[in-house]
Amino acid sequence: MQRKAYVTGTAALLAALLAGCTSGSSGGDDTTDKNADTGTSTVAAQPGKYRTLPEPCGAVSHDTLDSLLPGIAQIADADQRDKAYQGDATLTYDTDRKVGCRWKVESADATDRLSVDFERVVSYDNAVSDDNEAQTIYTQRETAADIPESAPPTATESESPSGSTSASPAPSSSAPSASASASPSASSAASVDPAGATSASASASTASADLQPRVLTDLGDQAYLDDQLSGSGSTAEQRTVTVVFRTSNVVVTIEYEEQPMATGTVPDSKEMQDRAQKLAARLAEALNG
Template sequence: MAYVPGVALLLALVAGCSAGSDADDPDADSKPGSPTVTAAPPGKYRTLPESCRAVPRATLEDLLPGAAGLPEEQQDRVYEGTATVTYDTDRKVGCRWKSDAPDASRNLSIDFERVVSYDPAVSDDDRAREVYGRKQEAAALPTAAGVTPSETPSGSASAPAGGTPSGSPGGTSSASPSTDPSADPSGSTTGTDPDADLRPRLLDELGDAAFLDDELTRAGSTAQHRTVSVVFRTSNVIVTVQYTEQPARVTEVPDSRELQEKAQALARNLAETLSD
């Protein structure tokens, strides 16, 4: 009988160690049915293209006609472009081209931005949608009654209706309502304004969302220059194309239709390249 307390004490110590091992188990306190946090999916794109090689030479020859008359060596330098200075080529890259001709100078730039969300609850695509939405809002595109821009930043209002571009497409230096007596009394100029389809607007069938801006400006006594910008988002990448023309003569106004068509064509080619 003298040994029974010792045996009881040994059993108690063994039981205590077993209980302590459960306390050290991180899953020991988990309750059945507790919610599991799942990280948001990453974006489709993990890298970006080499920007200065993203535009075929044939396209550059069309967009930069002033280079055609240069010696071959100078043409090569024009078409090589100049890479945008960036500190993280996995997140943002760009390239610039410029050509001068006796009648006009033209500038082309493209920028790729890969958006990454550092919030595990927010996907890269959702973060890119917010970034794109801020760009679209900043452009202040004119909106028709009842039409809402396709993407806006989370929690923000859509682009203000009736925004006026800096320059009206078609050659006039400011946007003004139509004075054509045949215009609709409600204020709509559909069918009466030949430049209606050239105004800054949302674009269809280009990436996940896209818009076009058209700006005509004059700096001092220099000739007016027009810049057409096409911005689109595809998954977590945002692409910006800017195409500018400045005629040599002060009296000339760059043609909207030509610049817009070429800028859109390039943007669509870049979108296809990204999708490959």
């Protein structure tokens, strides 16, 4: 009887060992599966198109500087004129990330200033691309500049709630007129065509609206133009035209300022805007080239 009991105990011990091995093997399979799951990584966002930046003081041609800074042509000394063309580089500690250049030239009529800045945006978040990070920075600047989404209405006629337009009533033909006693030729010369007056007023209003701060749709991936006039009364008014545009992960900022020498003189808005936009278009083309 004792021998039989010993055999039974041995069998029980072997069964317990086999059960433990089976359980350990199953646990090993689970560990392998978990490692495989945690080894799967998220695909990193794409880097931006640009890895370097242009040399800023050499990015603006002499012909363009002649247009924006007329005083350069008035500098008689050749060395001083060459120095004016060269501009002054902006102090920076990482030329792969941010660079800029400044020019200031005085003429007999005004003092003109020009600045050009390039910023290459790099995202440090693997889930955010360089382009998206640059878009965020651009949008912040556009919002800070308070650029309207669309141009203000330019119509000079008032619109009724029903959608129809109304104009001011014409003077009654029966009302007394100071010109009634004038000769036909004088009366004709003094009269003004109401339709012509309305057309001229509408044209002036449209031109004014076209020069307001606005989004630009034909420059880079995103762009806007700002136009501000400061100073009045006893001081000459200074106009500052700013163009900011983004192409891929580079944000470019152009500031063009003019302050006339004569008090009461106002810098021409259209002329300055045209010059600044032409420079912006050339810089965008150079970046894409």
